[in-house]
Amino acid sequence: MSKLSLDRILQSQGFGTRKYCRTLIEDGEVAVNGVVQDNYKTVVDTESLVLTVFEEEWRYREHVYIALYKPANYECSRKPSHHPGVLTLLPEQFTWREVQPVGRLDHDTTGMLLMSDDGPFIHAQSSPKRHVPKVYQATTAEPVTDALVAQLLGGVQLHDEPAPLAALVCEKKGEHQLEIVLEQGKYHQVKRMLAAAGNHCSALHRSAIGGLQLASLGLQEGEWCYLDEAQLALLAG
Numbered sequence: 001m002s003k004l005s006l007d008r009i010l011q012s013q014g015f016g017t018r019k020y021c022r023t024l025i026e027d028g029e030v031a032v033n034g035v036v037q038d039n040y041k042t043v044v045d046t047e048s049l050v051l052t053v054f055e056e057e058w059r060y061r062e063h064v065y066i067a068l069y070k071p072a073n074y075e076c077s078r079k080p081s082h083h084p085g086v087l088t089l090l091p092e093q094f095t096w097r098e099v100q101p102v103g104r105l106d107h108d109t110t111g112m113l114l115m116s117d118d119g120p121f122i123h124a125q126s127s128p129k130r131h132v133p134k135v136y137q138a139t140t141a142e143p144v145t146d147a148l149v150a151q152l153l154g155g156v157q158l159h160d161e162p163a164p165l166a167a168l169v170c171e172k173k174g175e176h177q178l179e180i181v182l183e184q185g186k187y188h189q190v191k192r193m194l195a196a197a198g199n200h201c202s203a204l205h206r207s208a209i210g211g212l213q214l215a216s217l218g219l220q221e222g223e224w225c226y227l228d229e230a231q232l233a234l235l236a237g
């Protein structure tokens, strides 16, 4: 629980600069737990706080933890160059809060992308020491053979890696479909592993991170949701 002035609270939730937040409050655009409050110096308890800004309700959150169903043709980089950035799929407040992707998916990869403004969480989730399994559905240009599966499970050498990288799990799901589970998150890892094994990845989708399945979130492509404590706990695997 913490008590802060209303202008600071609004700024912390991504509604803009302190000056702009003060104007919003003085203009009567902000309600605290349903009651309009036009004095920006008012000290408010953040516990169970619900703000109404321009008639839209926002629960106070110290940090946000989000899952986005990333569509193709969006970039995860901070300064996207060829396609719109994934942040354009979220409310503008999240850009102000400096929400960022946890790791990256290629612009043409679809599926689950975690996003947060909690630095230690982002760091812990992306740490190579963490070994969180990530589940991918790959479509291959050439048919999936038993030899391909065996190679991916046995380990393939990528040219800039000191040792071969192996899939934790690799299962043929169709003539050109493969489910592959990786615990590392190297650059273009699935595509490079498939290429090193003599095939080519023509489409890629991330269906789960740890024990959290994208399908359990009920999202359509381009949609996002907050993750609760139980869902965050599943990320550990």
Ligand code: URA
Binding pocket: 104, 105, 106, 109, 187, 188, 189, 190, 191, 192, 204
């Ligand atoms: N591996 C890839 O090759 N691309 C991704 O986007 C994720 C994993």
